[in-house]
Amino acid sequence: MNWKMFNTRKALTPSLIAIVGFLTVCPVVMLVFGSFSEGIGAFGKFTLAKYIQSYTDPAFAGIIVNTVIFTLGSGFVATILALFLAYLNTRTNIPFKFLFRIISIIPMMIPHILFSVSWVLLLNPSNGLINLFLREILNLQNSPFNIYTLRGMILVEGLLDLPIAYLILAPAMAAFDVSLEESSKVSGASNLRTLTKVTLPVLRPAILASFILVIVRSLASFAVPSIIGMPGRIYVLATHIYRIIATGFAADYGMAAAVGMSALAASITLIYLYRYLTSESEKYVTISSRGYRPTLIELKNAKYPLFGIVGLLSFVLIVLPVLVLFYTSLVPYSMVPGAKAFSMMNWKHWLEVLRDPISLLSLKNSVFLGIVGATLGVILAIFVSYVIVKVRTPAAGLLESISFLSFSFPGIVIGVGFMWFFVRTPLYATIWSLLIGYIATYLPYGIRPLTSAFVQIHSHLEESSRVCGGGTFYTLRRIVIPLLIPGVVSGWILMATMFVRELTLSVVLSRPGTEVLAVQILRFAEDGLWGKLSALGIMMIFISTAIVIIASLIGMKMTRVAEID
Amino acid sequence: MEIRIKNLSKDFFSEGKRIKALSNVNLTIPANQIFTLLGPSGCGKTTLLRSIVGLETPDSGEIAIGEEIVWAKEKNIFVPPEKRRLSMVFQTYAIWPHMTVFDNVAYPLQTRKEAKDEIRAKVQKTLRFVQLEGFENRPATKLSGGQQQRVALARALVPEPKVILFDEPLSNLDAKLREETRKELRSFLTKLKITAVYVTHDRIEALSLSDAIAVMKDGRMVEIGTPKKIYFDSDHRFVADFIGRANLINGKVIAFEDSYTIVDSSMGTISCQKSPNASVGDAVTLCIRPEFIKVLETDTSEESNIFRGRVESLLFVGDAYEGEIVIADTRLITRIEPTTSVAEGDELILSFDPNHCFVLSK
Numbered sequence: 001m002n003w004k005m006f007n008t009r010k011a012l013t014p015s016l017i018a019i020v021g022f023l024t025v026c027p028v029v030m031l032v033f034g035s036f037s038e039g040i041g042a043f044g045k046f047t048l049a050k051y052i053q054s055y056t057d058p059a060f061a062g063i064i065v066n067t068v069i070f071t072l073g074s075g076f077v078a079t080i081l082a083l084f085l086a087y088l089n090t091r092t093n094i095p096f097k098f099l100f101r102i103i104s105i106i107p108m109m110i111p112h113i114l115f116s117v118s119w120v121l122l123l124n125p126s127n128g129l130i131n132l133f134l135r136e137i138l139n140l141q142n143s144p145f146n147i148y149t150l151r152g153m154i155l156v157e158g159l160l161d162l163p164i165a166y167l168i169l170a171p172a173m174a175a176f177d178v179s180l181e182e183s184s185k186v187s188g189a190s191n192l193r194t195l196t197k198v199t200l201p202v203l204r205p206a207i208l209a210s211f212i213l214v215i216v217r218s219l220a221s222f223a224v225p226s227i228i229g230m231p232g233r234i235y236v237l238a239t240h241i242y243r244i245i246a247t248g249f250a251a252d253y254g255m256a257a258a259v260g261m262s263a264l265a266a267s268i269t270l271i272y273l274y275r276y277l278t279s280e281s282e283k284y285v286t287i288s289s290r291g292y293r294p295t296l297i298e299l300k301n302a303k304y305p306l307f308g309i310v311g312l313l314s315f316v317l318i319v320l321p322v323l324v325l326f327y328t329s330l331v332p333y334s335m336v337p338g339a340k341a342f343s344m345m346n347w348k349h350w351l352e353v354l355r356d357p358i359s360l361l362s363l364k365n366s367v368f369l370g371i372v373g374a375t376l377g378v379i380l381a382i383f384v385s386y387v388i389v390k391v392r393t394p395a396a397g398l399l400e401s402i403s404f405l406s407f408s409f410p411g412i413v414i415g416v417g418f419m420w421f422f423v424r425t426p427l428y429a430t431i432w433s434l435l436i437g438y439i440a441t442y443l444p445y446g447i448r449p450l451t452s453a454f455v456q457i458h459s460h461l462e463e464s465s466r467v468c469g470g471g472t473f474y475t476l477r478r479i480v481i482p483l484l485i486p487g488v489v490s491g492w493i494l495m496a497t498m499f500v501r502e503l504t505l506s507v508v509l510s511r512p513g514t515e516v517l518a519v520q521i522l523r524f525a526e527d528g529l530w531g532k533l534s535a536l537g538i539m540m541i542f543i544s545t546a547i548v549i550i551a552s553l554i555g556m557k558m559t560r561v562a563e564i565d
Numbered sequence: 566m567e568i569r570i571k572n573l574s575k576d577f578f579s580e581g582k583r584i585k586a587l588s589n590v591n592l593t594i595p596a597n598q599i600f601t602l603l604g605p606s607g608c609g610k611t612t613l614l615r616s617i618v619g620l621e622t623p624d625s626g627e628i629a630i631g632e633e634i635v636w637a638k639e640k641n642i643f644v645p646p647e648k649r650r651l652s653m654v655f656q657t658y659a660i661w662p663h664m665t666v667f668d669n670v671a672y673p674l675q676t677r678k679e680a681k682d683e684i685r686a687k688v689q690k691t692l693r694f695v696q697l698e699g700f701e702n703r704p705a706t707k708l709s710g711g712q713q714q715r716v717a718l719a720r721a722l723v724p725e726p727k728v729i730l731f732d733e734p735l736s737n738l739d740a741k742l743r744e745e746t747r748k749e750l751r752s753f754l755t756k757l758k759i760t761a762v763y764v765t766h767d768r769i770e771a772l773s774l775s776d777a778i779a780v781m782k783d784g785r786m787v788e789i790g791t792p793k794k795i796y797f798d799s800d801h802r803f804v805a806d807f808i809g810r811a812n813l814i815n816g817k818v819i820a821f822e823d824s825y826t827i828v829d830s831s832m833g834t835i836s837c838q839k840s841p842n843a844s845v846g847d848a849v850t851l852c853i854r855p856e857f858i859k860v861l862e863t864d865t866s867e868e869s870n871i872f873r874g875r876v877e878s879l880l881f882v883g884d885a886y887e888g889e890i891v892i893a894d895t896r897l898i899t900r901i902e903p904t905t906s907v908a909e910g911d912e913l914i915l916s917f918d919p920n921h922c923f924v925l926s927k
Contacts, residue, residue, distance in 0.1 A: 461659050461661060465672070466647050468672050
């Protein structure tokens with residue numbers, strides 16, 4: 001047939017493996033080499049000095065303890081809350097179920113750094129709004145709450161990872177074979193006994209999987225440890241690495257790499273455990289009674305109190321952070337909301353931000369990275385997903401594994417790895433180094449929705465078009481592309497919003513001239529400029545939201561509204 | 566239009582093994598008939614259909630539709646599917662989920678760049694024909710399985726093709742709907758002057774829909790004939806067994822009488838249909854369909870083929886008993902009138918008409 005096309009097709013998989021392999025494997029390889037090198041200027045000269053220096057540091061044990069407590073604690077908080085919500089939503093007659101969808105999606109749109117800042121603004125010991133309020137009302141000498149503690153970090157990280165845990169647990173709960181519970185009840189067990197003796201044990205693999213994924217996320221988390229941990233002098237691995245390269249004494253990328261290796265190793269181990277558990281849970285939770293809706297448990301008197309908790313959670317997760325930031329951006333300094341505060345409100349912080357050249361530059365850079373980066377990323381994701389779903393050779397399997405590799409890499413560690421690479425190229429300190437790093441780290445976010453879109457395009461849909469008289473390009477235009485657009489749009493939106501808010505990779509790669517929004521916000525936080533921070537933060541949320549809305553509208557325009565079930 | 570297939574072969578490679586999907590197939594599908602390709606899964610029937618429509622490229626041979634050769638390895642001819650002007654109904658229906666019913670059906674006309682009013686008129690006429698009037702603006706995914714099936718049919722009929730191909734179009738419907746749709750399809754197709762090539766593994770579908778059936782096995786044509794010929798008088802053991810429930814009995818020809826062939830078997834001497842191909846002494850296989858075996862009240866020795874047997878098992882299935890009856894060491898499956906008073910372990914007298922017992926030559 002068409003030999004030229006055949007050859008291009010053949011070359012597609014290897015070239016994609018080369019590109020994606022470079023993006024995901026290169027930083028890791030550079031990290032390993034870097035950790036054994038004498039310094040960023042002396043690459044390749046083998047030494048163990050950096051390892052000895054890092055791991056014999058007397059403070060290191062404390063950092064590991066903090067990290068373990070922080071990650072495990074966040075895992076517990078997020079998983080238990082998610083379990084509670086998933087159970088209420090799938091198995092009881094709790095009212096206003098749409099709230100659960102909102103809880104599971106919207107918080108992902110609020111950047112973690114801003115969420116952390118809003119809790120600092122509420123609960124910091126010197127002028128947190130809740131503390132000020134309680135001090136005024138109860139006439140206290142000292143603030144009752146201090147967010148700058150491990151407990152504070154765990155609470156905020158747990159809330160941030162709640163949506164992820166929920167998205168794992170809710171489907172498992174929904175796919176649960178109800179007859180297992182019914183037989184327990186027929187045997188005379190109460191609802192509570194059935195829950196603890198049957199439901200939870202059967203769901204154990206899913207619960208463990210969610211727990212482990214939250215641990216991986218909190219291990220990689222930088223926003224909470226930097227905004228909440230560092231002011232309280234509580235360091236975890238991520239902030240320890242940051243301290244080595246960004247604050248105080250001269251940046252030591254060799255030591256950062258050596259420390260990063262243990263974070264990377266822990267993360268990869270956990271992800272393998274997670275994969276194992278999810279495959280176990282697929283074996284465990286079977287959908288046997290098809291088309292049979294589980295009977296919902298009647299909550300009776302507990303209905304509205306329980307709903308109250310859900311309502312409060314959604315308020316705390318979604319409304320409160322934005323509200324606090326907006327309020328802070330308008331008042332001259334921290335004060336309890338009231339007549340006095342309202343009389344003093346003005347746009348001073350906003351105007352200052354808009355006059356600050358670095359803030360403006362960071363706005364420009366982040367929007368550029370969001371739009372250009374997501375566009376390039378989605379184009380790459382389209383090809384990768386096509387090969388993963390439609391080519392299905394062993395090479396395509398390899399491509400799939402390396403594409404999802406970056407899921408298990410903590411951002412700051414990858415940042416250090418990329419630093420070792422970029423310093424040797426003209427890309428160093430350019431916006432393109434950030435762009436490449438972003439695409440490498442967030443490629444899976446683009447691939448996921450696109451693989452589902454490709455799976456949906458059954459080969460018969462294309463073949464049928466050919467038989468109906470549509471040539472290759474006609475079929476592409478009228479069948480393949482319209483069916484792909486929803487996947488392209490959601491992949492693009494996911495990547496663009498991730499890029500606009502990106503913090504962990506950027507704190508390593510961003511240099512003067514390539515400031516981005518989240519890094520600028522971190523700088524404001526370090527300097528305690530909460531008003532300016534809040535104004536810039538609200539702008540960031542506004543930009544993300546605008547990107548989502550515009551992209552969805554364009555997507556809807558491009559394809560006629562398809563009712564795809 | 567007539568479809569002529571010459572020496573068509575195609576191999577597949579699966580897990581390092583070479584599988585013959587089509588092995589030197591020669592076939593002429595006559596114009597304006599419903600022609601069914603029947604066979605177990607993996608027999609090559611779908612590969613043959615997809616080769617005709619152009620979605621599969623054979624390794625060697627030639628395919629002609631009407632006067633036009635659409636594929637010939639040696640002459641280096643390959644007409645792509647979109648140029649063959651055929652229609653096809655897919656097993657999955659292949660309804661495009663992002664389009665309405667109207668757009669799905671209008672698609673083949675749109676690819677041919679027909680005028681808008683013309684398209685609208687033709688689509689409406691076709692939707693009326695398949696009884697989907699008023700569904701034009703429904704999203705295609707908001708239809709039931711049976712309705713989607715009719716959309717797929719409408720889309721295949723709308724360009725008024727000379728040939729329409731069906732790839733197991735009823736296999737995704739539930740049993741009751743499948744029966745209704747089968748009848749509908751038969752009446753739709755007989756109303757139109759059209760060549761239909763129909764692929765199925767369902768023998769009832771094949772028997773009830775077709776003007777002719779080609780039975781395939783392991784990439785080869787085994788036997789071609791009308792439904793009655795295939796059912797009552799097939800030449801091949803494989804075909805007799807595949808097309809319906811059959812008692813296959815091994816025996817040896819011992820004589821030829823007037824209009825019967827006499828065969829000796831382990832259950833005794835059986836008179837059966839005259840078979841011109843066999844000669845005395847040949848080892849043969851006989852085929853008796855369960856529904857032709859009668860249970861007699863008394864031994865009226867006027868009938869031929871009378872045997873005594875014991876009821877081994879009996880299953881009441883509503884319109885009949887399905888019984889297994891042992892005669893000597895031969896087991897016969899029979900259908901017994903549901904009103905007969907009979908129980909497991911009973912001795913029965915059976916008989917069957919020699920005309921319904923036929924000799925399989927291959």
